[in-house]
Amino acid sequence: MRVALTGATGFLGLRLVRELLERHDSLTVLAHAGSACALGRIARFLELTDAPGALIADLPRRLRVVEVDLGRPGLGLTDEAFQRLADELDVIWHSAGNINLDDDIGNLRRVNVEGTRRVLELAAAGSRKPLLHHVGTAFVGGARREGVVYEDELDSRHGFENNYERSKYEAEVLVHDWARAQGRPVVVMRPSILVTDLPPYPELPQHPLQFLSRIVRASLRSDGSGPGVPEDRRPVVRLAGHPEGHLNLMPVEHAAAVMVRLASRPPSGRADVYHVVHDHDVAATVLTALMERIAPVKVRLVEKRPDDPEPLEAAADLFPGFTPYLSHRRRFDDTRVRALLGPCSSGIRVDLDYLTTGTTPTPPPDGNPTLVPAGTS
Ligand SMILES: NC(=O)c1ccc[n+]([C@@H]2O[C@H](COP(=O)([O-])OP(=O)(O)OC[C@H]3O[C@@H](n4cnc5c(N)ncnc54)[C@H](OP(=O)(O)O)[C@@H]3O)[C@@H](O)[C@H]2O)c1
Known part of the structure; x- marks a missing residue:
């Protein structure tokens, strides 16, 4: 064939x-x-x-x-x-x-x-x-x-x-x-x-959350912020989303x-x-927690996009096509797949740790930072 x-x-x-x-x-x-x-x-x-x-x-x-x-x-x-x-x-x-x-x-x-x-x-x-x-x-x-x-x-x-x-x-x-x-x-x-839990490599194509992570890191760098900001001094970033949203x-x-x-x-x-589709959804709040792991910010979901966005909020919204998904609460029915293949769970839990692994570049053993994703160095 x-x-x-x-x-x-x-x-x-x-x-x-x-x-x-x-x-x-x-x-x-x-x-x-x-x-x-x-x-x-x-x-x-x-x-x-x-x-x-x-x-x-x-x-x-x-x-x-x-x-x-x-x-x-x-x-x-x-x-x-x-x-x-x-x-x-x-x-x-x-x-x-x-x-x-x-x-x-x-x-x-x-x-x-x-x-x-x-x-x-x-x-x-x-x-x-x-x-x-x-x-x-x-x-x-x-x-x-x-x-x-x-x-x-x-x-x-x-x-x-x-x-x-x-x-x-x-x-x-x-x-x-x-x-x-x-x-x-x-x-x-x-x-x-x-998504994947394979860390991003510059020579491999990226998935949407890896794009998001790259944009957040790059925008923070241009804003002069850096890692290591104490918890209580982290700037608040307001993003439009629903507290019970899931994807x-x-x-x-x-x-x-x-x-x-x-x-x-x-x-x-x-x-x-x-x-x-996967057998469980991921809460929008897990995605905001992921952003907080990637960048020294506190993310708050608000009802609608702020009319007066702070520069950091405007930067965090650089991937505007994605932001509306933080408000989604729908479910995809996959009855036909299950009818044909039977229950076919992967056993993979897509959670904060899984997503963090898949969006964090892995430093190579020799410390040479060649695995920083394309476009962020
Ligand atoms: N990623 C997701 O989360 C997701 C979710 C649902 C559905 N999908 C669908 O899944 C499919 C694959 O997505 P993906 O994530 O693998 O996308 P991707 O990583 O961006 O890969 C796109 C592929 O299309 C090729 N391509 C782009 N323009 C082309 C052209 N003009 N002629 C011939 N080939 C071209 C690219 O080749 P080069 O690399 O050589 O440019 C690459 O192999 C798409 O139809 C997408 O809509 C993706």
Whole structure:
């Protein structure tokens, strides 16, 4: 079976590659044209996560890299190369995307919506009718802050918290329309926010909370604040949020394992949508406690964004696409996943310690600070 994957060098894609290599002898990596060597980045990830040496040594034989650009017609391939690729494939995983929550909607649509359209064209062109596994997001649920979001829901009634959510919603609408029009099955996997307890390394992609931690550290540095500020002298930072807010944070390694298990089940023949979410939510107050561990501040959740933000508060809000999530109290239903796979708890407790480990750069044993995340030094 010939399996191809977009986004293989991403935060999620790297874990999907590792899972898929356990089930398939070879993979076609549809790597981002013009980006740094995909094979090298995948090998580096496997080294940093203690993969067996034999697996790493065998990568050049097992991974075939085809460079594509989601932002260009025909994925940037010639017509012949596009058709040849399409005709070879039995399965396409589409994980590539732009996850910059606040990016310009045009940039987000170019990769997330038009890119998905081109992957659908690839699936439509293939003589072997490749099955598409589309990586969506549970956040197509949009700006609905309370209640239960079910796997069969896809509507824009509640609006969106940021441009990213909107672009992922539009991409998923395309996928459903395509499946109906072509009479073809598709599998849509919707993870919640992906996290890890693997410390950030400059050469690995970051997850949203690692971005947040990087921004908080960098903004404090520019403010002249430093570590070691006594508890009673820490400045108060007011952030809009709900004291009973909670968020679903899914360990990325577990998400990839669940997704690959779901993909091994026969599709129903139409669009099968799955919420790939963790079995417990994390309180918004755990996230504020995380910020207090990262930076010498006291974080207070307030009802709405202060009209008169202190400079530090304005800096803490540098990732405004994320802040609304501190007010969320909704839950994602994952009945379909549990019906298919049975209870599949990872046994991982996502708590303050887990999140601290995953957002704190590890000093190397020799004290050389080369592992400070990119952009903070
Ligand atoms: N991270 C999360 O918390 C989260 C949560 C829910 C859903 N998701 C979804 O999961 C998927 C993967 O996210 P991620 O966290 O792995 O993102 P990521 O770390 O930012 O990785 C994005 C991947 O897409 C590739 N890519 C970007 N632009 C491209 C283009 N124009 N052409 C071809 N490839 C391109 C990147 O290649 P280069 O590295 O070479 O640029 C990279 O491999 C996305 O669809 C995202 O919406 C993510």
